[in-house]
Amino acid sequence: MGIDFSTDWTHRLGRVWLAPMTGVSDLPYRQTAAALGARYQATEMVACDSLLASRPDVLRRAAIGEDLPVMVVQLVGHDPRLVAEAARLSAAAGAEIIDVNFGCPAKAVTGQACGSALMREPDRIAAIVAAACEAVDVPITVKMRLGWDSASLNAPEVAEKAVAAGARAVTVHGRTRAQFYTGIADWAAIREVAHAAGAPVIANGDIRDSATARSAMALSGASAVMIGRSAIGRPWIGRAIESALSGGPAWEPGPTERLAIVVEHLRRSLSFYGDKLGALMFRKHLAAYIDAAPWPEDAQARREARARLCRLPANEIEEALAALWTPAMERLAA
Numbered sequence: 109m110g111i112d113f114s115t116d117w118t119h120r121l122g123r124v125w126l127a128p129m130t131g132v133s134d135l136p137y138r139q140t141a142a143a144l145g146a147r148y149q150a151t152e153m154v155a156c157d158s159l160l161a162s163r164p165d166v167l168r169r170a171a172i173g174e175d176l177p178v179m180v181v182q183l184v185g186h187d188p189r190l191v192a193e194a195a196r197l198s199a200a201a202g203a204e205i206i207d208v209n210f211g212c213p214a215k216a217v218t219g220q221a222c223g224s225a226l227m228r229e230p231d232r233i234a235a236i237v238a239a240a241c242e243a244v245d246v247p248i249t250v251k252m253r254l255g256w257d258s259a260s261l262n263a264p265e266v267a268e269k270a271v272a273a274g275a276r277a278v279t280v281h282g283r284t285r286a287q288f289y290t291g292i293a294d295w296a297a298i299r300e301v302a303h304a305a306g307a308p309v310i311a312n313g314d315i316r317d318s319a320t321a322r323s324a325m326a327l328s329g330a331s332a333v334m335i336g337r338s339a340i341g342r343p344w345i346g347r348a349i350e351s352a353l354s355g356g357p358a359w360e361p362g363p364t365e366r367l368a369i370v371v372e373h374l375r376r377s378l379s380f381y382g383d384k385l386g387a388l389m390f391r392k393h394l395a396a397y398i399d400a401a402p403w404p405e406d407a408q409a410r411r412e413a414r415a416r417l418c419r420l421p422a423n424e425i426e427e428a429l430a431a432l433w434t435p436a437m438e439r440l441a442a
């Protein structure tokens with residue numbers, strides 16, 4: 109059944125979404141997060157022209173896989189016709205939501221008048237959304253920043269235009285493009301967007317646990333939150349925060365569970381990319397899992413272990429990680 113943003117969509121998608129992250133949210137990561145209870149997770153951004161040219165690495169980014177509660181493809185592009193065509197292709201392949209990126213600050217993207225550069229062209233955003241909505245039956249959503257810079261905080265206007273053109277939900281990262289990732293996300297500034305949009309708004313930026321999720325929702329009036337960096341090396345965070353928001357315990361896996369998660373993620377990576385590329389692609393996840401774990405307690409020891417483990421061949425990772433976390437396992441068992 110299609111997702112209807114005018115009714116009880118949080119029932120289907122939850123209130124804690126995992127952000128699209130280039131170089132992170134590939135299919136093995138999304139499947140791992142889904143197995144841990146995440147309900148909404150988006151692909152890495154997919155450039156429309158490269159998708160339509162069937163570039164193999166870009167096709168992999170848009171990979172539709174089994175074991176996902178909902179398939180969300182994120183597109184980035186400048187030309188409404190190309191975005192519409194890419195949306196059609198994605199929906200035909202199984203996308204159930206198509207998100208369009210108007211937030212990416214990277215020069216390589218803004219230099220092509222895509223991503224957050226489009227915050228300076230609200231009418232083009234409306235034209236892109238309208239063309240995508242015309243092309244497919246699945247919901248089109250948008251993701252944006254507060255504006256290009258502090259002198260042009262136009263997210264409310266952009267959101268209003270995007271929704272009038274057919275967008276069904278709006279995610280707002282509470283920073284401007286000029287800020288990139290500096291400063292702190294301004295959740296209160298998202299409130300104006302929520303007022304103007306007339307559609308569900310999802311607050312994003314610097315949300316890392318249930319306390320920050322609650323604050324972000326309270327200050328912004330958003331219906332849900334989206335987590336980016338804090339989900340790297342912690343693909344269970346969606347369920348953990350969701351549970352805490354509903355009054356349950358804030359679940360964090362112990363060392364034994366974490367080891368099983370890492371091993372399963374590695375297995376998925378090897379099977380998706382093949383052994384060589386899979387091991388390579390997994391390295392940054394392994395580094396993130398080690399960084400995110402509280403063991404060993406000594407940060408220097410963790411850094412050394414990360415450097416050592418990230419050089420190991422894939423078939424030695426499980427044993428090395430088990431050795432690293434065994435003292436914590438034994439302490440917890442005692």
Ligand SMILES: Cc1cc2nc3c(=O)[nH]c(=O)nc-3n(C[C@H](O)[C@H](O)[C@H](O)COP(=O)(O)O)c2cc1C
Nearest residue numbers: 127128129130152153209281313314315335336337
């Ligand atoms: C490594 C990385 C890659 C990202 N790639 C994308 C992307 O492909 N599409 C997108 O809309 N945002 C992307 N973002 C932005 C995040 O989705 C999110 O908006 C931002 O990180 C703020 O949320 P956070 O403070 O929870 O990390 C990326 C962020 C990071 C750190």
